Amino acid sequence: EIVLTQSPATLSLSPGDRATLSCRASQSVGDYLAWFQQKPGQAPRLVIYDASHRATGIPARFSGSGSGTDFTLTISSLEPEDFAVYFCHQRKNPGTFGQGTRLEIK
Amino acid sequence: DVQLVESGGGLVQPGGSLKLSCSASGFTFRSYAMHWVRQAPGKGLEYVSGISGNAASTNYGDSVRGRVTISRDNSKNSVSIFIIRLRSDDTGLYYCVRGDSGTYYGNLQQWGQGTLVSVSS
Numbered sequence: 001e002i003v004l005t006q007s008p009a010t011l012s013l014s015p016g017d018r019a020t021l022s023c024r025a026s027q028s029v030g031d032y033l034a035w036f037q038q039k040p041g042q043a044p045r046l047v048i049y050d051a052s053h054r055a056t057g058i059p060a061r062f063s064g065s066g067s068g069t070d071f072t073l074t075i076s077s078l079e080p081e082d083f084a085v086y087f088c089h090q091r092k093n094p095g096t097f098g099q100g101t102r103l104e105i106k
Numbered sequence: 107d108v109q110l111v112e113s114g115g116g117l118v119q120p121g122g123s124l125k126l127s128c129s130a131s132g133f134t135f136r137s138y139a140m141h142w143v144r145q146a147p148g149k150g151l152e153y154v155s156g157i158s159g160n161a162a163s164t165n166y167g168d169s170v171r172g173r174v175t176i177s178r179d180n181s182k183n184s185v186s187i188f189i190i191r192l193r194s195d196d197t198g199l200y201y202c203v204r205g206d207s208g209t210y211y212g213n214l215q216q217w218g219q220g221t222l223v224s225v226s227s
Contacts, residue, residue: 001168043217095153
């Protein structure tokens with residue numbers, strides 16, 4: 001099973017700051033890496049798929065990069081609605097998730 | 107609009123079994139893989155199972171393989187999982203998820219609101 005390790009566990013920033021979230025895979029997943037945003041009481045929402053493609057309706061301030069084992073989700077200038085938990089997911093057989101990064105308001 | 111409505115959750119005793127179902131609408135159901143992902147209370151996400159659009163291929167997470175069977179009925183736009191030998195660590199919110207293609211290894215694109223399973227004596 002491929003293990004995904006996210007860092008940091010918690011990220012405390014202010015609106016307008018730049019957020020950088022990391023996801024590292026225990027073996028190569030190519031570009032089969034997605035990022036999800038989850039707010040309290042809500043289902044996860046796809047943000048980035050195939051490492052760098054924004055999902056429908058996702059603002060341009062969200063970007064993804066990386067391939068192989070190291071991936072990054074960047075939010076260029078945080079808006080109040082961006083504070084949430086973010087999970088990475090790899091879809092090689094079988095799929096696994098990272099443990100999540102909580103992005104909180106400083 | 108895509109709609110995914112899960113049902114079948116509830117309180118189950120350890121060792122018991124349970125069938126969860128998902129009713130889908132708003133898209134051509136047979137063209138998309140369907141998946142189940144679960145989340146224990148206050149915890150992260152865990153992949154449970156997936157099935158291709160034509161039902162020819164299935165996929166299971168390591169922690170449930172051998173205890174879960176996924177199936178779909180394209181004539182009724184529904185997908186189900188049947189879980190046996192339930193354990194306390196099967197407790198959680200079970201999400202039905204639509205993929206972005208017919209293959210089970212695609213992206214997890216659209217999520218339902220989940221159905222809650224509680225395993226306890």
